[in-house]
Amino acid sequence: MRRGDASGRAAASALRIGHTVGAALTATRPLGAAEAPTLAVGGGLLVVLGAVAAWEPALLAYPVAAAGAWVGVTLLWAAWRATRPPQDQNPPG
Numbered sequence: 241m242r243r244g245d246a247s248g249r250a251a252a253s254a255l256r257i258g259h260t261v262g263a264a265l266t267a268t269r270p271l272g273a274a275e276a277p278t279l280a281v282g283g284g285l286l287v288v289l290g291a292v293a294a295w296e297p298a299l300l301a302y303p304v305a306a307a308g309a310w311v312g313v314t315l316l317w318a319a320w321r322a323t324r325p326p327q328d329q330n331p332p333g
């Protein structure tokens with residue numbers, strides 16, 4: 241198995257959980273019995289996350305701060321690249 245395959249499956253699973261939990265919170269569509277395990281996992285993860293945040297806020301704050309800084313640097317990099325003229329990838333020759 242390639243490394244990209246596993247990360248793609250993990251991303252798809254996270255999106256599926258996010259869509260199901262979002263639908264449960266906003267009541268945008270009816271949920272079926274097949275989505276109950278996904279809701280249980282999402283609910284359990286949120287309870288654990290809340291407990292960690294209550295007892296050890298630094299365990300949650302530092303990773304969130306690092307992720308925020310990473311996204312910020314990525315956005316700044318994208319903005320800088322967007323202002324530069326396009327580079328010719330295939331120079332004549």
